[in-house]
Amino acid sequence: MADIDFPDDLINMETAAWEAAQRGELTAGQAADVQAAITAFAKEAGLDRYTVEMELKRLVRHPEAEGD
Template sequence: MAIELPPNLIELERSAWAEIQAGTLTVPTALAVHEALAAFTAESGQSRFDVEMALKKRVRHPEPEAA
Protein backbone atom coordinates (compact mmCIF):
# COMPACT_ATOMS: atom_id res chain seq x y z
CA MET A 1 0.00 0.00 0.00
CA ALA A 2 1.45 3.35 -1.06
CA ILE A 3 1.27 6.11 1.50
CA GLU A 4 0.13 9.49 0.18
CA LEU A 5 2.46 11.93 1.91
CA PRO A 6 1.32 15.55 2.18
CA PRO A 7 3.57 18.10 0.44
CA ASN A 8 4.22 20.06 3.64
CA LEU A 9 5.59 16.95 5.36
CA ILE A 10 7.84 16.19 2.40
CA GLU A 11 9.20 19.75 2.40
CA LEU A 12 9.86 19.67 6.14
CA GLU A 13 11.76 16.39 5.78
CA ARG A 14 13.74 17.82 2.83
CA SER A 15 14.77 20.78 4.98
CA ALA A 16 15.79 18.48 7.83
CA TRP A 17 17.72 16.19 5.48
CA ALA A 18 19.59 19.16 4.00
CA GLU A 19 20.51 20.31 7.50
CA ILE A 20 21.58 16.78 8.48
CA GLN A 21 23.85 16.57 5.44
CA ALA A 22 25.33 19.98 6.22
CA GLY A 23 25.78 19.07 9.89
CA THR A 24 23.51 21.92 10.96
CA LEU A 25 20.28 20.22 12.03
CA THR A 26 18.51 22.36 14.61
CA VAL A 27 16.03 21.39 17.28
CA PRO A 28 13.29 23.59 15.73
CA THR A 29 13.67 21.84 12.36
CA ALA A 30 13.64 18.37 13.91
CA LEU A 31 10.68 19.31 16.09
CA ALA A 32 8.73 20.64 13.10
CA VAL A 33 9.17 17.31 11.29
CA HIS A 34 8.29 15.35 14.43
CA GLU A 35 5.12 17.36 15.07
CA ALA A 36 3.96 17.25 11.43
CA LEU A 37 4.58 13.50 11.31
CA ALA A 38 2.66 12.97 14.55
CA ALA A 39 -0.26 15.08 13.33
CA PHE A 40 -0.40 13.29 9.97
CA THR A 41 -0.32 9.81 11.49
CA ALA A 42 -2.94 10.73 14.09
CA GLU A 43 -5.22 12.14 11.39
CA SER A 44 -4.69 9.33 8.86
CA GLY A 45 -4.62 6.45 11.34
CA GLN A 46 -1.54 5.05 9.63
CA SER A 47 1.44 3.56 11.43
CA ARG A 48 3.99 6.19 12.41
CA PHE A 49 6.78 3.74 11.58
CA ASP A 50 5.40 3.07 8.09
CA VAL A 51 4.84 6.76 7.36
CA GLU A 52 8.26 7.77 8.63
CA MET A 53 9.98 5.07 6.56
CA ALA A 54 8.05 6.10 3.43
CA LEU A 55 8.92 9.74 4.06
CA LYS A 56 12.63 9.07 4.55
CA LYS A 57 12.73 6.83 1.46
CA ARG A 58 10.97 9.48 -0.64
CA VAL A 59 13.31 12.27 0.46
CA ARG A 60 16.60 10.43 0.89
CA HIS A 61 16.31 7.84 -1.87
CA PRO A 62 13.94 9.24 -4.50
CA GLU A 63 12.92 7.14 -7.46
CA PRO A 64 14.47 8.30 -10.73
CA GLU A 65 12.02 10.29 -12.83
CA ALA A 66 10.71 8.57 -15.94
CA ALA A 67 12.02 10.03 -19.16
Protein backbone atom coordinates in the same frame (compact mmCIF):
# COMPACT_ATOMS: atom_id res chain seq x y z
CA MET B 1 6.23 -0.58 1.06
CA ALA B 2 3.17 1.41 1.91
CA ASP B 3 1.65 3.71 -0.69
CA ILE B 4 1.11 6.91 1.28
CA ASP B 5 -0.09 10.16 -0.30
CA PHE B 6 2.07 12.65 1.57
CA PRO B 7 1.13 16.33 1.53
CA ASP B 8 3.69 18.59 -0.13
CA ASP B 9 4.34 20.54 3.06
CA LEU B 10 5.38 17.38 4.91
CA ILE B 11 7.69 16.32 2.07
CA ASN B 12 9.18 19.82 2.01
CA MET B 13 9.77 19.79 5.78
CA GLU B 14 11.52 16.41 5.63
CA THR B 15 13.57 17.49 2.61
CA ALA B 16 14.71 20.66 4.36
CA ALA B 17 15.61 18.69 7.50
CA TRP B 18 17.55 16.08 5.48
CA GLU B 19 19.45 18.79 3.61
CA ALA B 20 20.24 20.57 6.89
CA ALA B 21 21.46 17.30 8.40
CA GLN B 22 23.70 16.70 5.39
CA ARG B 23 25.27 20.13 5.97
CA GLY B 24 25.56 19.50 9.72
CA GLU B 25 23.05 22.27 10.42
CA LEU B 26 19.96 20.37 11.59
CA THR B 27 18.68 21.86 14.83
CA ALA B 28 16.79 20.05 17.55
CA GLY B 29 13.88 22.40 16.95
CA GLN B 30 13.72 21.61 13.25
CA ALA B 31 13.88 17.88 13.96
CA ALA B 32 11.14 18.21 16.60
CA ASP B 33 8.94 20.14 14.16
CA VAL B 34 9.29 17.40 11.55
CA GLN B 35 8.50 14.70 14.11
CA ALA B 36 5.42 16.60 15.28
CA ALA B 37 4.21 16.97 11.69
CA ILE B 38 4.79 13.27 11.01
CA THR B 39 2.91 12.30 14.17
CA ALA B 40 -0.01 14.61 13.34
CA PHE B 41 -0.22 13.34 9.75
CA ALA B 42 -0.08 9.70 10.85
CA LYS B 43 -2.81 10.24 13.44
CA GLU B 44 -5.05 12.09 10.98
CA ALA B 45 -4.51 9.41 8.31
CA GLY B 46 -5.02 6.55 10.77
CA LEU B 47 -1.54 5.18 10.05
CA ASP B 48 1.29 3.94 12.20
CA ARG B 49 3.74 6.78 12.87
CA TYR B 50 6.77 4.56 12.35
CA THR B 51 5.52 3.42 8.95
CA VAL B 52 4.80 7.02 7.94
CA GLU B 53 8.25 8.16 9.05
CA MET B 54 10.03 5.28 7.30
CA GLU B 55 8.17 5.88 4.03
CA LEU B 56 8.69 9.64 4.16
CA LYS B 57 12.43 9.23 4.73
CA ARG B 58 12.64 6.71 1.87
CA LEU B 59 10.76 9.08 -0.43
CA VAL B 60 13.05 12.00 0.39
CA ARG B 61 16.37 10.19 0.68
CA HIS B 62 15.93 7.63 -2.10
CA PRO B 63 13.62 9.12 -4.73
CA GLU B 64 15.05 6.79 -7.37
CA ALA B 65 13.29 3.89 -5.59
CA GLU B 66 9.90 5.56 -6.09
CA GLY B 67 9.15 3.47 -9.18
CA ASP B 68 9.61 0.16 -7.28
